[in-house]
Amino acid sequence: MSAADPVRGTCPTPLTEAEKVLLGHGSGGQLSTELLREVVVPALGAAATETVPEDAAVVDVAGVDLVISTDAFVVSPLFFPGGDIGVLAVHGTVNDLAMMGAEPLAMAVAYIIEEGFPVTDLRRVTASIGAAAAAAEVRIVTGDTKVVGRGAADGLFVTTTGIGRRLPGVRVSAAFARPGDVVLLSGPIGAHGTTILSTREALGFEAEIASDTRPLHWLVAKMVADASYGIHTMRDPTRGGVASALNEIATASGVGIEIDETAVPVPAPVAAACELLGLDPLHVANEGCLVAMVAPESAEALLATMRSTPEGRRAVRLGEVVSEHPGRVIMNTLMGGKRVVDMLVGEQLPRIC
């Protein structure tokens, strides 16, 4: 593709044969999308079934809607305020299943360990996985352990794969948002990403903030029980933040999204950290909230349901889905203006999850 290709737009790094993979290709933002669209999906060819970028896939097995999701976790540091790589791996996978409206059933865990990694740390991470899985009521059914030489990995990487069963009546997709839908957000944003960065760089904010990592499948189950038909799209805004999640949905659904700056819930310490670091909280990774596009007639009831749960007690109405500017997310600013909310382009915070 040429640089003038209208789909590619102004992408700064054409994926020609001479190119190298950049950190930004793992950001969950625009470069990640491009890597998927231009390298992975075409190379997979006929074996690939994914067309819409979802967090999980639905597979029909003997009339049962199975949902499958996989995630590699490479977060650095491994331990941080509010959690560790093990907790994050369990919650991340549970949440990816939940975003497809599935209850989690079973999970597989694969370790890649660097030679010399302390057994105490391995025990600690594994205990976190066990405790998080037990708390979320999902079983660890199988796993794998590989060890690579010193310098061939950075401590420990954890890949979790979850299997779930779609709840009755659910039909959600990043492609199902419709003009008129209300955009709900289940809670404050930015805590996970700023906690990781602050901990890694010892910036001092880590005393005030902690990762928001938590499982969201019970919240989803309550929302589904309340108004399954009214929920069109759910997404947990992890890598790339709320901005990237909304942009993906706008693109997949062919709609515009408008959000209100006054409605965006950014905790004061997160706002302070973001200001210092020059980060947009909308681009910062979250591990314990979801955005949902819901039918307007269901919105008030769903918001009330969300607020009745511990995970969603600070849920807000973030904005709405519109037919104008399809594929674009616009924020109505505090000052009464409008600004485009872009997808994260490169890498803001490497190894955030």
Add this chain to the structure above:
Amino acid sequence: MSAADPVRGTCPTPLTEAEKVLLGHGSGGQLSTELLREVVVPALGAAATETVPEDAAVVDVAGVDLVISTDAFVVSPLFFPGGDIGVLAVHGTVNDLAMMGAEPLAMAVAYIIEEGFPVTDLRRVTASIGAAAAAAEVRIVTGDTKVVGRGAADGLFVTTTGIGRRLPGVRVSAAFARPGDVVLLSGPIGAHGTTILSTREALGFEAEIASDTRPLHWLVAKMVADASYGIHTMRDPTRGGVASALNEIATASGVGIEIDETAVPVPAPVAAACELLGLDPLHVANEGCLVAMVAPESAEALLATMRSTPEGRRAVRLGEVVSEHPGRVIMNTLMGGKRVVDMLVGEQLPRIC
């Protein structure tokens, strides 16, 4: 546990709090078993369901026997005679499902990529995954891509997770071998491990040998169709080789196993490479054969069935399951003697898969 603990025996590396993870903990041999038994399973606690060391787990979902398997692939080099990391990942996961008597349905792929990895190589590996999956008639339904900084990983790691459905009538387990069972082996051993080592070290054998990586689910389907009730145990002897697979089965089933040295099919170039390198072919990893413990009355028919397939055309009767020396594997040697076939203790060939 003390060094005198009878279960631990003469294990060279007690996993005390001060210990580090060793390369051997990823070997698939005795140290791997110990890491699982002493660190991973206890730390997981109530969330873990695995008791017998199988290659895959069976989960009942609405009356359907789902089989789930996950594997992290860290092979070095990424490309080698007979395959690459992508082909290996697909076949390894298909085969782990097949060893539980399952037909593969869907697969998830997670990449961990080192910053700077060539896009051409990523494309090549991904195309291999796509082609191997298409050839094996399994769909790639979802995936994940993470990128870590230079030096934080070695090129590319691939974790694949497969979902399958157990074929009707199958009930196999590493714990189901019985005295009197015949031990069948579907083909020659040692090619994968010696190919990787020879390629990595440029020993010259790589011109004569190639990895035996291939999918085994069609072979298994034929065996199951032929005599599902007669098949008690199946295992693909990957890391740790045939010796470790047989030892695991002997321990899990509480039986002894006797094999005949004259029956062990070792291709001449593999034997030459093993002799030069001081390796026991029984400890070398395979990626394209299986061992099966089958009822004596089914053995001849199953052997004929295996030999009627391309994957199993050089299948042999390797030995038998006995009630003596439970937990031990004994080889009747060419010279008319007997020797103990031990599990691989440490690491013979790191990053073999």
